[in-house]
Amino acid sequence: MEIIEINKALSNETRMNILRWLKDPEANFKPHEDLGHFNDGVCVQHIRERAGLSQSTISTYLNQMQKASLIIPTRHGKWTYYRRNEKVILEYINALKQNI
Amino acid sequence: MEIIEINKALSNETRMNILRWLKDPEANFKPHEDLGHFNDGVCVQHIRERAGLSQSTISTYLNQMQKASLIIPTRHGKWTYYRRNEKVILEYINALKQNI
DNA sequence: TCTAAATATCGCAATTTGTAGATATGTGTG
DNA sequence: CACACATATCTACAAATTGCGATATTTAGA
Numbered sequence: 561m562e563i564i565e566i567n568k569a570l571s572n573e574t575r576m577n578i579l580r581w582l583k584d585p586e587a588n589f590k591p592h593e594d595l596g597h598f599n600d601g602v603c604v605q606h607i608r609e610r611a612g613l614s615q616s617t618i619s620t621y622l623n624q625m626q627k628a629s630l631i632i633p634t635r636h637g638k639w640t641y642y643r644r645n646e647k648v649i650l651e652y653i654n655a656l657k658q659n660i
Numbered sequence: 661m662e663i664i665e666i667n668k669a670l671s672n673e674t675r676m677n678i679l680r681w682l683k684d685p686e687a688n689f690k691p692h693e694d695l696g697h698f699n700d701g702v703c704v705q706h707i708r709e710r711a712g713l714s715q716s717t718i719s720t721y722l723n724q725m726q727k728a729s730l731i732i733p734t735r736h737g738k739w740t741y742y743r744r745n746e747k748v749i750l751e752y753i754n755a756l757k758q759n760i
Numbered sequence: 761t762c763t764a765a766a767t768a769t770c771g772c773a774a775t776t777t778g779t780a781g782a783t784a785t786g787t788g789t790g
Numbered sequence: 791c792a793c794a795c796a797t798a799t800c801t802a803c804a805a806a807t808t809g810c811g812a813t814a815t816t817t818a819g820a
Contacts (some may be wrong), residue, residue, distance in 0.1 A: 567671040570760075572808085573664055580760060598705060604767060617809050619768055638766045638817050649760060657753055660670075672778085684810045704797060717779050719798055736785050 561629060561653050563572050563659065569628040569646075575621050579630060581610060581645045600634040601643025661729060661751050669728040674711050675721050679730060681710060682744045692739075700734040701702065701743025 570576050581588040585598035589606045592598075598615045608618040622642055625631045627647040670676050681688040685698035689706045692698075705759045708718040722742055725731045728749040 564671060564673055564676060567667045568807095571664060571671045573668040576664060576667075576760075605765095614810055616769080616811075617768075620809085621770080635816090636766095640767060650689075653753070653757055653760070656756065658748060660676075660753070668777095674778095705795095713778095714780050715797075716781075716799080720779085723798080724817095737788090740797060 561655065562657070563568055563655055565628045566630060566648075566652050569625050569630055572621075574613060578607060578611065578621065578625065579644065580647075581607070582631065582642065595636060595641075598643075600636065600641040601631070603622065603639040603641050605639075607642070615646055661748055661755065663752065663755055666730060666748075666752050667727045669725050669730060672721075674713060675725055678707060678711065678721065678725065679744065679749075681707070682731065682742065694739070695736060695741075698743075700736065700741040701731070703739040703741050705739075707742070 564651060570579070582588065582601060585602050589598075589602050589610060592606070604615070604619060604622065607622070608615050611618055613621075617652060622633070626642070629645055631642045632645050634643070670679070682701060685702050689698075689710060690701050692703060692706070704715070704719060704722065705720070708715055711718055713721075722731065722733075726733060726742070729745055730746050730752075731742045734743070
């Protein structure tokens with residue numbers, strides 16, 4: 561868990577929003593047709609629509625957030641779903657509280 | 661209190677360290693000759709020595725952190741002392757906890 | 761196996777950041 | 791007032807980030 565790396569990931573409005581949106585997928589995304597639930601998060605396409613940026617940009621952002629361990633990808637067929645890594649997010653907050 | 665702005669300020673190792681060092685000036689800086697205490701924080705020169713970067717760079721960093729409300733400057737004669745803005749730092753942590 | 765859809769990666773232009781040296785601005789002292 | 795010192799600001803340039811379109815990769819299905 562790298563605080564600086566996480567801070568970099570979260571120093572961009574869109575990436576911060578993605579993390580927030582993923583906290584409540586039902587409220588922020590339309591249901592996915594093929595899967596009936598959000599257990600593994602939300603697919604790239606839906607995140608892209610919500611954010612209004614290009615597919616490549618969103619894919620890059622998600623990759624960056626994943627490298628910072630903030631989100632976890634799961635592949636279902638041709639879709640990749642991303643969900644929050646609550647464990648790391650909690651560790652991050654606690655580390656900040658202590659360390660900052 | 662702008663979370664994104666604070667995250668930007670804290671996405672650099674040196675700036676993060678400055679905030680940490682200022683938490684315990686006695687442990688991290690030599691005493692200032694003219695003032696006998698750290699009530700208003702630490703002067704730029706001492707922060708510069710600790711960080712090992714140029715005067716202009718440190719001054720720029722401190723300015724950036726001040727704009728993000730993380731630190732508070734106080735002028736004493738020709739010295740500017742910087743101390744932590746504990747109120748904002750606490751607000752920041754709490755906002756992250758809620759908001760992230 | 762050919763195709764289409766979803767995602768990932770590459771290459772690029774524009775913008776921002778990191779860092780330094782040079783210079784300007786304030787401030788105490790002779 | 792002139793000088794020295796602490797700090798701030800300006801200028802410059804290399805490196806990183808933003809964001810896009812084009813292309814590659816993966817996978818389901820005809």
